Amino acid sequence: MNFLKKFFSKPVPEFEKVYKKRAPRIRLQDGKVTFTPDSSAKKQGLEIANLSASGLAAVDKESHMVWPKIGGVISGKLTLAGKSFPVACKVVHFTGNLVGCQFQDFYHELTYLINDYYRVELEALNLVHIKPDILKSRADGVPHYFQGGDNCEVYYVINDGEILQFNISFFMHYLEGGKNKLLRFGKINKSEQSNDVHGYKRNDIIEWQEEIPLKFREDCVRFLSNIEHLKPNHIEALKSLILSNPYGST
Numbered sequence: 001m002n003f004l005k006k007f008f009s010k011p012v013p014e015f016e017k018v019y020k021k022r023a024p025r026i027r028l029q030d031g032k033v034t035f036t037p038d039s040s041a042k043k044q045g046l047e048i049a050n051l052s053a054s055g056l057a058a059v060d061k062e063s064h065m066v067w068p069k070i071g072g073v074i075s076g077k078l079t080l081a082g083k084s085f086p087v088a089c090k091v092v093h094f095t096g097n098l099v100g101c102q103f104q105d106f107y108h109e110l111t112y113l114i115n116d117y118y119r120v121e122l123e124a125l126n127l128v129h130i131k132p133d134i135l136k137s138r139a140d141g142v143p144h145y146f147q148g149g150d151n152c153e154v155y156y157v158i159n160d161g162e163i164l165q166f167n168i169s170f171f172m173h174y175l176e177g178g179k180n181k182l183l184r185f186g187k188i189n190k191s192e193q194s195n196d197v198h199g200y201k202r203n204d205i206i207e208w209q210e211e212i213p214l215k216f217r218e219d220c221v222r223f224l225s226n227i228e229h230l231k232p233n234h235i236e237a238l239k240s241l242i243l244s245n246p247y248g249s250t
Contacts, residue, residue, distance in 0.1 A: 023052035026114075026121040027226050035087075037076040040065060045079055051118075053111040055089065055102040067091060067099055074101070078110065081117050085110045120219050123152055123170055124226035140164055144234070146227055151188055151204070154227065156238065163237045168220055174206050175220060177241050182248030185212035212247050 027050050034045025035058045047059040056078070060067075068074050068091050075088045087110070089101035115122065127148040135143045141159030148170075156166035157178075165178035169188065177183040186206040220242050224235050 023054040024122060024125045025050040025052045025055075025057075026118050026125070029222060029225055032080075034079045035076055035089075036079070037065065037074050039074065040076070045077070048078075049098055051080075051114065053103075053106075053114055055092070055100065058099045058101065059097055060099055061097050067094075070094070073104060080110070080113060083113065120170065120222045121226040123148065123150075124223045125228065127152060127154065127227050129229040144230075146230065154224070154230070156234070158234060158237070161233065161237060163234075163241055166238060166241070168223065168238075168242075169204075170219075170223055173216060174204075175212070175216070175242070177245055179241075181245070183212060183242070183245050184248060185209050185216065217242050 028048055031047050033048040033051055035048055035056060036045035040046075046065070047061075049057045049059050051057075070091050070093065073088055073090050075086070078085045078087045085107060087107060088104040090104055091099060092102050093100040127146040130145040130147055132142055132144055135145055137143075138157050141157040141164050143155070143157050146154040150170075151172055152170040154166070154168050157164045162179050165176075165181070167174065167176040169175070172188045172190065174186050174188055175183060186208040189205040189207050221239050224230060224238055227235075
């Protein structure tokens with residue numbers, strides 16, 4: 001007999017065991033996800049700062065909402081990608097104008113939509129920062145490398161706040177550029193991938209494209225914004241190059 005059973009009055013349902021383990025939190029940038037408490041007199045929902053399959057952090061800028069105390073439950077409507085879901089949330093913390101909440105159930109349809117709609121952000125959360133001191137040194141700046149699975153990675157060299165060179169790849173798409181450099185965009189050739197390593201990454205075959213889709217630039221920003229341990233000022237420097245630098249196909 002398991003001696004731990006005497007400490008519990010009833011078995012814990014399986015969904016609670018899964019759900020109480022905090023899922024990866026996605027930092028949101030677009031303001032398209034909202035939470036409207038049932039008790040709110042306003043029809044306009046509160047902006048969501050971060051979201052996961054296990055909870056959310058709502059932004060209460062005006063502090064006009066009457067929230068339950070920590071541990072209390074509030075019900076409302078979560079709106080994502082044009083769809084609304086009734087949810088019950090337990091308040092777990094107040095931090096500045098953020099209210100952190102934990103879902104009180106496992107919402108299967110909502111979880112599926114989060115995993116599909118935010119697949120770029122979720123992939124970014126899997127990247128690991130390789131310590132700069134074990135990378136091949138550069139005379140012109142400090143190299144940084146973030147590596148994940150399925151050809152997902154970010155490499156850049158920075159000096160005095162300026163990105164001299166960078167490359168980003170995810171979902172078999174590749175982008176490179178840097179200070180005073182044209183952007184180049186291509187697709188990684190699955191059939192000709194190489195296991196050879198040169199410096200910091202594989203020698204993959206890139207099929208260069210004539211133009212870079214605007215959506216890919218936007219996806220790069222979403223990707224960078226959710227990489228843990230990537231410094232905010234480095235994110236901003238990379239974003240500036242990605243969104244403003246001209247494109248060259250050769």
